[in-house]
Amino acid sequence: MNSFSIFNFQFSIIIVPLVIGYLLDLLFGDPRKLPHPIVAFGNIIAWCERHLNKGNHRKTKGCFIAIGLPLATLCTGGVLAWGSWLIHPAVYYIVASVFVFYGLANHSLIQEGGEVIRTLETQGLEAGRKRLSWIVGRDTSQLPPKKIYTAVLETMAENLSDGVVAPLFFYALGGFPAMMMYKMVNTLDSMLGYKDARYKDFGCCSAHLDDILNYIPARLTALLMALSGYRKGIFSFIRKYARQHASPNSGYPESAMAGILNCRFGGPNIYHGILVEKPYIGSNDRELSGRDYKRAARVNQTVCLVTVLLICTIYSII
Numbered sequence: 001m002n003s004f005s006i007f008n009f010q011f012s013i014i015i016v017p018l019v020i021g022y023l024l025d026l027l028f029g030d031p032r033k034l035p036h037p038i039v040a041f042g043n044i045i046a047w048c049e050r051h052l053n054k055g056n057h058r059k060t061k062g063c064f065i066a067i068g069l070p071l072a073t074l075c076t077g078g079v080l081a082w083g084s085w086l087i088h089p090a091v092y093y094i095v096a097s098v099f100v101f102y103g104l105a106n107h108s109l110i111q112e113g114g115e116v117i118r119t120l121e122t123q124g125l126e127a128g129r130k131r132l133s134w135i136v137g138r139d140t141s142q143l144p145p146k147k148i149y150t151a152v153l154e155t156m157a158e159n160l161s162d163g164v165v166a167p168l169f170f171y172a173l174g175g176f177p178a179m180m181m182y183k184m185v186n187t188l189d190s191m192l193g194y195k196d197a198r199y200k201d202f203g204c205c206s207a208h209l210d211d212i213l214n215y216i217p218a219r220l221t222a223l224l225m226a227l228s229g230y231r232k233g234i235f236s237f238i239r240k241y242a243r244q245h246a247s248p249n250s251g252y253p254e255s256a257m258a259g260i261l262n263c264r265f266g267g268p269n270i271y272h273g274i275l276v277e278k279p280y281i282g283s284n285d286r287e288l289s290g291r292d293y294k295r296a297a298r299v300n301q302t303v304c305l306v307t308v309l310l311i312c313t314i315y316s317i318i
Helices: 003-028 037-052 058-087 089-103 106-123 125-132 145-192 204-213 215-228 234-244 251-261 290-317
Strands: 265-271 274-281
Touching (some): 003 145, 037 058, 125 145, 145 215, 145 265, 204 215, 251 265
């Protein structure tokens, strides 16, 4: 196989499913009525938690599933990719495109945030609180409107890294099997990575592994956000506030979004009945509105598109 043929092969097996999956997500978002691999991941994790998160050696058992489930996902994805290619290249492209579609969450992330804002503005505070509780882990029962806007914007920023840039980053490294492996790690963290009595030991390894895998994507996300929504002083703002966040990664996209919108994130919130004092990101404690959501949505769309184009560009020159 000559170098041109190798280029065409590696370009097509990565880029064709990427572009198709991106367009499907752009148009449709997560199909709520169809089977979804992330739902399957959640069911597997929940089963493991019920049967293993008890008795002695909880940290060891938690490490076992934190490493074993992602490796099993990677191997299963590899077998599926190889097997579908053997059946016919067209089958591979269909399978890979569907998994990219499932692995991306940009459309749904923007849609879910918008539904919270619309519910708040059209149905009132109680309805907005309830709708917000579907997408965040904090207690929403006492949040004022301003805190609801803040929660939506923080979630859009953080999940732009976790649900868009990071999956695409791992897709670029290892195709859809690596993308799904990352999604398993991220789902483990979202379900087990808490510091309360129930999950402190069992979810410890899952939380640390998620931090490691998100180290580069979180910083890349902040960079792309800053460039797409550039405002004078944005990079200094990110450097000032990103490391004040309790998470080693979440502070980067959140500080980028707060800097773009010239607002303040963070502050105290209740998680699972525990008051958590988060440091503030930014100093402009202004009122937020639907206009801020629309600007955040444009930033998310731009970053997603630019990340896809970067992957296409890199594969066209290597």
